[in-house]
Amino acid sequence: MHDFTPGHGVAGGVLIALGLAVILLGSGRIAGLSGIAAGLVSPFTGADRAWRASFLVGALAVGAIFEVVSPGTYDAVAPHRMWVVAVSGLLVGVGTRLSNGCTSGHGLCGIARLSKRSILATMTFFGIGVLTATLVGRLA
């Protein structure tokens, strides 16, 4: 497992939030990453496709720079067997669309404006996430 890295945590957390704040203050949009991802496959979000695409281009371009200059930024191996990863992806896709948000939209943007909906959603996915990971860890 990993060490506790609070310095990197604070720096990264502030940068993540600044990214969301730039979109909010600049264009008046909530940059929920599940919404941005869903925009790639939804047939119903034509007008929003352009800004979502440029957000992803910016994020992946910087991600690629980290891959080149800072080896070890990413995990080199899968977190689990491939079928577990596939099931996980499916559940994350369905779940975030049904609840209209994920860690960024509900967890960071929604909670920050005291949305009751976002607070309850975040408590739910954190609680169930901890239960699931701890249980799977014991079974493995």
Added chain:
Amino acid sequence: MNPLTLLGGALFGAGVCISGMVRPSKVLGFLDFDGAWDATLLVVMASALAVTVVAWQVVARLRTPRFGTAFPPPPSPLVDARMLGGAAVFGIGWGLSGYCPGPALVALVAGVPATFVFVAAMLAGMFVVERGDRSNRPDA
């Protein structure tokens, strides 16, 4: 490419890389309460929230976004089975692998096969829900 959303994405991408949130193993180090527990994710969330809270305070003092037409409407007060069930399903998926939507998309640049499997399954899950919906609802 819109420079503003490109910048927002770049900041977000740098944040998830520096904080370690692009590594599912580090996220699972938090979600799995057994063993060497790593609280970094909480530090990331708390420091990000400190920034998004300020961002919403700025929103409250502005009439319109700098480059947009309107700020998001007040959060929906709706708390229903769909929203809570979706958050629970997301929590199971998140706890299984440690991937959430934004970091998973950024981690694609590392070329690890599991990330592609996760993202493909996630987009498939999102597509199924979007197709079933027929209406587009904003995040959070």
